[in-house]
Amino acid sequence: MKIAMIGVGAMGGATVQGLLQVPSVCPSDIIVSNPTTAKTDRFKAVGAHATTDNKEAAAKADVVCICVKPWLVETVFDEIRDVLRPKEQLLVIMAAGISPDQVKLWLPDTPPFFLVIPNIAIAQKQSMTFVVPVDATPEQTALVKGLFDEMGTALLTDYQHLAAGTTLASCGIAYAMRYIRAASEGGVELGFKADVSKEIVMQTLEGAVQLLRATGMHPEQAIDQVTTPGGLTIKGLNEMEHAGFTSAVIRGLKASTK
Numbered sequence: 001m002k003i004a005m006i007g008v009g010a011m012g013g014a015t016v017q018g019l020l021q022v023p024s025v026c027p028s029d030i031i032v033s034n035p036t037t038a039k040t041d042r043f044k045a046v047g048a049h050a051t052t053d054n055k056e057a058a059a060k061a062d063v064v065c066i067c068v069k070p071w072l073v074e075t076v077f078d079e080i081r082d083v084l085r086p087k088e089q090l091l092v093i094m095a096a097g098i099s100p101d102q103v104k105l106w107l108p109d110t111p112p113f114f115l116v117i118p119n120i121a122i123a124q125k126q127s128m129t130f131v132v133p134v135d136a137t138p139e140q141t142a143l144v145k146g147l148f149d150e151m152g153t154a155l156l157t158d159y160q161h162l163a164a165g166t167t168l169a170s171c172g173i174a175y176a177m178r179y180i181r182a183a184s185e186g187g188v189e190l191g192f193k194a195d196v197s198k199e200i201v202m203q204t205l206e207g208a209v210q211l212l213r214a215t216g217m218h219p220e221q222a223i224d225q226v227t228t229p230g231g232l233t234i235k236g237l238n239e240m241e242h243a244g245f246t247s248a249v250i251r252g253l254k255a256s257t258k
């Protein structure tokens with residue numbers, strides 16, 4: 001199965017990095033297309049086919065992925081529409097805020113398509129990815145979901161939930177990074193060197209995630225196990241809440257989803 005990635009910036013590039021680690025995908029099965037060739041060189045070096053011609057990339061692929069900024073999706077459609085084979089190919093559109101109706105308006109003779117929103121941890125096969133099938137058969141859907149499941153966890157959903165999913169997971173990884181940065185800076189103020197502080201925070205987060213996964217606990221149940229009455233943790237937590245921690249996170253998520 002040949003997979004074309006049109007646009008290999010932050011998200012497209014991370015996805016190709018993930019694809020290169022999927023056992024069933026050979027580097028020679030991947031075609032990358034991007035105007036700046038410096039971005040495709042690293043994939044060419046490991047055996048992928050690289051081009052600046054979107055038409056060539058789309059013509060050669062069974063699965064055509066488009067990962068350009070949302071306002072450039074129509075331009076890419078205009079470039080590739082003549083070479084698409086609606087009965088043979090699948091289209092994967094990785095661009096925030098693009099609706100199924102918009103795609104059908106821009107590309108009336110479209111192959112079955114998928115709106116797919118991963119996050120940049122796809123490069124480490126640790127993405128939380130949302131997949132919205134449009135006019136696809138169950139087999140086609142299983143194929144695309146299966147591919148993204150190989151690079152983390154893929155959740156089949158509907159278009160109505162895609163914006164919320166994008167916020168929680170794709171933007172969410174930036175929010176998680178900001179927490180890591182904030183806690184690391186706090187650690188430096190408390191006396192650890194920056195790199196040691198970052199490592200402590202990351203291991204603490206990994207432990208938190210694994211604990212919740214292993215026990216199925218609600219986070220607040222786990223918090224109850226840490227907060228000695230009148231102790232250190234509750235003082236810190238309450239101070240964070242006085243500063244608006246939970247409210248700030250929820251307001252941020254809502255602002256991002258608008």
Ligand SMILES: NC(=O)C1=CN([C@@H]2O[C@H](COP(=O)(O)OP(=O)(O)OC[C@H]3O[C@@H](n4cnc5c(N)ncnc54)[C@H](OP(=O)(O)O)[C@@H]3O)[C@@H](O)[C@H]2O)C=CC1
Pocket residue numbers: 006007008009010011012013033034035036037039054067068069070072075076094095096097117118119120170171
């Ligand atoms: N970044 C993220 O975490 C996430 C991004 N997304 C979505 O992914 C899409 C891409 O975003 P992101 O990767 O961040 O953006 P980037 O700007 O990092 O990457 C976009 C890439 O598209 C290339 N490009 C521009 N025009 C064309 C064209 N006509 N044909 C082919 N390639 C082109 C650019 O190349 P050049 O630099 O040479 O112009 C660039 O490498 C967006 O629609 C975004 O909504 C979705 C989820 C998460």
Ligand SMILES: O=C(O)[C@@H]1CCC=N1
Pocket residue numbers: 096166170171
């Ligand atoms: O910030 C953005 O618009 C893109 C979409 C999700 C993550 N990054």
